[in-house]
Amino acid sequence: MVIGLTGGIGSGKTTVAKLFHNFNTVAVYIADVEAKKLMNSSDIIRKKLIEAFGEKTYQKHQLNRPFLASIVFNNKEKLHILNSIVHPEVKKHFQKFIENNTNKAYIVYESAILFESNSQHQFDFVISVFVDLEERIRRVLDRDNSTRQEVLSRINSQWKEDKKLLLSNYVINNYALQETESSVKKIHNILTKKAATFS
Template identity: 45%
Template sequence: MKIVGLTGGIGSGKTTVAGMFKALSIPVYNADKEAKILMNTSDSLKNGILKLFGEKAYEKGSLNRGYIAGIVFKDKEKLKALNELVHPLVRSQFLSWIDMQSAPYVIQENPLIFEKNDQNLFDYVITVTAKKEDKIQRVMDRDGIGESQVLERMDNQLDDSLKIAGSDFVIYNESLENTRKQVYDIHQQLLQ
């Protein structure tokens, strides 16, 4: 079974593309979503986060995402420390998840493949990209935040050109019809 990484900057359309692969019966593991679940359910992870960020890290037993985002997107060391707590657990869970799949290939949707230097953990890497102004607008619409907050988050991610250079496939997400065609073409290649 081939293991494919699906990455791209914030607002690029990774989740939209992942949905297109799911429509082709390809299992997709969303690393961000699973990380958020683990941060709310794993006692060892919760304890590490509380040590790192203090009592405000959780409100009524749930991760205070706004509070943590306000810290990590301004402090690269805190972001690195959080990633070092979360990513080994996500990786371990992903490997267990793979064992339960029977498709010709699986996809891990993960925005940080290149930031974590994890590209070698995958047989293939797909990067989703889009125009910067489109990405900014998508995130503002999705998260209800201002442009400066989106740019702050973008500053913590590698430039798309570096991700593209290290990828096996690139999807230019500009129109849904064209994106769907690119996904189908890559799917056909991965089936070979």
């Protein structure tokens, strides 16, 4: 059984993913982290990115992130090209991850753009992590050097929260850690029971 976990920027979905990771019967795949690793380790991705964006995409065999970001930031067409190169390789990598974790009750796939990339249909259930807009802005401003406008721009590039919540099977309101832990535990118990009857 494979579960999609998502949430807007600043919602705390990584915290929730870590809580699921604490259960030894659950395997957690963080798509963004694995994508970053693959962009440095996959020869297929390297070759295609250089073809698409030029030799400067890599420096000393490492991805030149600032260079690539400057190209795709605010350019939907270029971002689409980047995603069309990276996403298929992440998908293949995740399939191997599933094969290597067949002993687990279920697998959690955490991605910020689960709905935006139209991936929700690939999962048996979807969990969304929710926090109101102002709290999300505050959290992002606290953790990095963005301006409020930059944070809002990133938020606006993602789906609206109400749309995500309507399409989710479970919603975790992530304000207080204790309550979040309790919600995760409840959902874990439900999913474990479902997994036992899943073929």
